[in-house]
Amino acid sequence: MYLSTEKIKTDIQQIDWLQLYQQRLASVKDDRLTSFYKAGTFAPDTPIKAIPFVAVDFETTGFDPKRDGIVSIGLVPFDLQRIHCKGAKHWIVRPRTTLDKDSVVVHGITHSDIKSAPDMMRIVEYLLKALEGRIVVVHHRGIERPFLNAALEKRINEGIVFPVVDTMELEARLHRAKPLTLWQRFRGHTLPSIRLVDSRERYHLPYYRQHHALTDALATAELFLAQVSHRFSEDTPIRELWK
Amino acid sequence: MQIEPIEVLDFLRRFPPFNGLPEETLGWVVTEIEVGYFKADTQILELGQQVDALHVIRSGAVDIYRRNGELYNKLSEGGFFGEFGLLRDGKIRFPAKAIEDTLIYFLPVAVFNKLFDEFEQFADAVEIEDRTRLRQAVARREDANELMTSKVTSLITREPVSIISSASVHEAALLMTESSISSLLIMNPPDHPKANSVAGIITDRDLRTRVVAEGLPYSTPVGEIMTEELITIDASQFVFEAMLAMLRHNLHHLPVLQKDRPVGVIAISDIIRYESQNSLFVVSNIFRQHSVDDLKALVSDVRASFIRMVNEDANSRMIGSSMAVIGRSFKQRLLELGEEALGPPPIPYCFLALGSMARDEMLIVTDQDNAMILDDSFDPKLHDDYFAALAKFVSDGLDACGYTYCTGNIMATNTQWRQPKRVWQQYFTEWIDNPSLEGLLHSSIFFDLEGVWGKTEWADHLNDHIVRKARQGKRFLAAMSRNALNRTPPLGFFKDFVMEQDGRQNNTINMKRRGTAPLADLARVHALAIGSKARNSFLRLDEIIEADILPRGRGQDLRDALELISMVRIRHQALALERGETPDNSIAPENLSEFERKNLKDAFQILSNAQKFMKFRYQGAR
Incomplete structure (x- = not known):
């Protein structure tokens, strides 16, 4: 019993991304996706110093990819040396679902902003181009990949897969490796927060206002560089980081 | 649509010299910014490293060092460094180290140069020391009868870009954008009495202050907003005259004319870059280095000054002696460093240069030929370890700096050529009194000898000895x-x-x-x-x-x-x-x-x- 769970775990961890890209390339119909998969991804042993990354952040109307939609997209390309604002992109898009008041409070994008905004499909070509040949870095992989997948499925009946490096998960490895003991809980200990702002603070990164997709993408890229320089090395293979 | 990273923009708005820049310029600057992270106690810039950006500290703390390792400055949020390298030859003069976890915003060199050329306030903030340096260079040039009497044309790197005065400011702006230039020469129209001569100049700044700020239409002819009564320099004038003109009139751009026709525009940064290739500059730099690696970093300066002399039609004697002075300086500095590392010499000695260096006929491809004369009190058991180590230090250092090991092993590292004075006199007596073809075949080089360090008078004594004996x-x-x-x-x-x-x-x-x-x-x-x-x-x-x-x-x-x-x-x-x-x-x-x-x-x-x-x-x- 114990063994088999272990085995499943490693299987999940070791998705063969190269092969998966090949399979998708053979089956997708959409030109934009064909081009995306054609650019391929990296062998699992590739040291991260040789990899171009792109940090991505979505602001959404909620947390459920099936029901909620994307309202803005920010991304910034980088490598281990530097983050390049020159390639940064920011789009406001019109979700097919309605904006509720709560999420407006979070990301500050209002009805009038999105009334003039294009549908996701108008920018998807540029978005995929910006991700092509790069490894995506996000803070909390529960948002960007599933939302992009769902948005594409809704619109062109084809989803998307790609590996991501999740800076929140990298923090969790350090701070959530062991649950608190009863004694610790009794003493009032709490687990350190692994939210973007709090994680950044641990690496002495400056405070950035949250919930602007481009700023959050930049903040994520900076956090990743800090994590690498404190905890990994430029020779760390990508397989140890991606999911 | 907002594509600037707002946090970066807000940061730049808060700190000089960026807070003095117009909003649209800042908007452009942030889209060019690069960002990097340095953990506490990591080196950000090494001495002699190529620098490609102005480094602005977003958060954290950085120590800046002088080349001798002394702490020069401590910087924190809003501080910037790397500007000296950018203004000179792109090499780091002041190494930098993160002493806390530090986030750096990089302003790439192209952006830096543009801001430097266009905004005096920005230029003043980053170049204070370089201004004084430039002034010193002018002063030095005026009273020195130097070999560098070069013409301004040697600074021109591209054809001048110009437009006719009747063209609209819109057309002018388009042309400037296309050619990536910050100033544009304005020409008289063909029907003008002074047809095809320069009427004036406009800069990016003029477009802002005289067109956009004034609310003029884009169709306004450039002739109406250009700066007339242009200060120019003739192609036959010298670089130092261009320097003086720019300093006197506080100009960042100076058009160069040949018989009233423009042949180029030089910028103040061209002059600063040029100055750092001066061979005298290279020599003074050699004596400011503190390690073999530092010295090695100067090799490209040496090559640049060699090329520059050739391009300026210096004759072979000027070039040969300049390169010999540089080579000798490397040797002297290495000996100083060697004595620092090994302690003072136990007995006096003289370090010799042989061959082309002694003849002042050195070029860029050259091997090292050297030797040592030791005091007659030399006792191999007591002293030779020291001199062997010193010779090796110098020889390895020279090799690192491009003066490759002598294939004939005529170097002080060879015991035969590291001998007391009396042995050297015997060598020459033997060569002259009992000459054999083989004996002299490889030793003719010893008849061109010069003392470069220590008891240099011993080299003169040997030369006297040779001259006296040889003619007989x-x-x-x-x-x-x-x-x-x-x-x-x-x-x-x-x-x-x-x-x-x-x-x-x-x-x-x-x-x-x-x-x-x-x-x-x-x-x-x-x-x-x-x-x-x-x-x-x-x-x-x-x-x-x-x-x-x-x-x-x-x-x-x-x-x-x-x-x-x-x-x-x-x-x-x-x-x-x-x-x-x-x-x-x-x-x-x-x-x-x-x-x-x-x-x-x-x-x-x-x-x-x-x-x-x-x-x-x-x-x-x-």
């Missing part, structure tokens, strides 16, 4: 001249070029082996014969001419031949350096112009005749 030594002179005939000019029976057949360099002539080296040998033999103390071949030839031992006119011919062959060799090396190739001495005659070939043949003919005369004079008719 008939057999010695005969042997020396025989050896000097080993290397002949490449003229065959048909008086055409003879090529080297060493396999690798087919169809080429080695300009050193077949040209400058036999000429130097020839001058040395005659100089020893007349008791001349000169070491430079040109100076030797001058004294030989004065001594009147050559047929009339032949001495002058030899000078011309030496200059011509040297310059062909020098230009060949400079060209290789400019192309990024490894310079050598092999010339393919097919790459020479007909004119050069003819002159070279004449020069080799002169050398050939002079060798025949030398043979006759010192070996007698046999």
Whole structure:
């Protein structure tokens, strides 16, 4: 019993991304996706110093990819040396679902902003181009990949897969490796927060206002560089980081 | 749509010198910014490293050091560094280290240069020290009768871009954008009495202050907003005059005219960059380095100053002596560093330069020939460890700086050439009194010697000893001249070029082996014969001419031949350096112009005749 769970775990961890890209390339119909998969991804042993990354952040109307939609997209390309604002992109898009008041409070994008905004499909070509040949870095992989997948499925009946490096998960490895003991809980200990702002603070990164997709993408890229320089090395293979 | 990273923009708005920039400029600057993270205690910039951006501290703390390792400055949020390197030759003068976890915003060099050229406030903030330096450079230039009397045209890097005065500001802005320039020359229209001459200039700043801020229509002719009464400089004027004009009128751009036609525009940054390639600058820099690695970082400056002298039509003597001064400085600085590391020498010594350095005929491709004279109290058991270590330190350092090890092992690292004074005198006595061809074959180089460090007067004593003895030594002179005939000019029976057949360099002539080296040998033999103390071949030839031992006119011919062959060799090396190739001495005659070939043949003919005369004079008719 114990063994088999272990085995499943490693299987999940070791998705063969190269092969998966090949399979998708053979089956997708959409030109934009064909081009995306054609650019391929990296062998699992590739040291991260040789990899171009792109940090991505979505602001959404909620947390459920099936029901909620994307309202803005920010991304910034980088490598281990530097983050390049020159390639940064920011789009406001019109979700097919309605904006509720709560999420407006979070990301500050209002009805009038999105009334003039294009549908996701108008920018998807540029978005995929910006991700092509790069490894995506996000803070909390529960948002960007599933939302992009769902948005594409809704619109062109084809989803998307790609590996991501999740800076929140990298923090969790350090701070959530062991649950608190009863004694610790009794003493009032709490687990350190692994939210973007709090994680950044641990690496002495400056405070950035949250919930602007481009700023959050930049903040994520900076956090990743800090994590690498404190905890990994430029020779760390990508397989140890991606999911 | 907001595509600027707002946090970066807000940060720049808060700190000088960025807070003085107009909003639209800042909006552009942030989209060019790069970001990097440095963990506490990591080096951000190393001395001599190439710098490609102004470093602005977003958060954290950074220590800046002088080249000698002293702490120069401590910087925190909003502080910037790297500007000195950017303003000079792109090399880091002040290393930087993160002392806390630090986030850096990088302002790429192109952005930096643009801000520097266009915004005086920005330029003033980053260049305070360089202004003083530039002023010193001007002062130095005015009172020094230097070899660098170069024309402003040597600073021009591109054709001037211009537009007619009737064109609209919109057209002007488009042209400036397309050509990525920050200033544009405005020309008089063809129907103007001064047709095709410069009417004025506009800069990016003028478009902002005189067009956008004033709310003028884009159709406004540039002629209405340009700066007239232009301050310009004539193409025949000198670089220091351009410097003075720019300082006097506080200009960042200066148009260069040739007979009223514009031939280019020079910017203040061009002058600062140029100044750092001055060979005097290189020498003063050598003495400010604190390690072999630091010295190594100067090699590209040395090459740049070599190329620059060639491009400025300096003659071979200027170039040869400048390169020798630089080489000697490397040696002296290495000896200083060596003595710092190993402690003071246990007994006095003198470090010798031999060969081309001693003759002031050094070029860029050269190996190291050196030796040491030790005090007569030298006791190998007590002292030799020290001098062997010092010699090795210097020799390794020179090799690192591009002066490769001597293949004949004529270096102070060789025990034979690291001896007390009395042994050196015996060496020379033996060479002169009992000359053998083999003995002298590899030792002719010792007859060009110079003390560069320590008891340099010992080198003078040895030279006196040589001069006194050599002129009497008939057999010695005969042997020396025989050896000097080993290397002949490449003229065959048909008086055409003879090529080297060493396999690798087919169809080429080695300009050193077949040209400058036999000429130097020839001058040395005659100089020893007349008791001349000169070491430079040109100076030797001058004294030989004065001594009147050559047929009339032949001495002058030899000078011309030496200059011509040297310059062909020098230009060949400079060209290789400019192309990024490894310079050598092999010339393919097919790459020479007909004119050069003819002159070279004449020069080799002169050398050939002079060798025949030398043979006759010192070996007698046999």
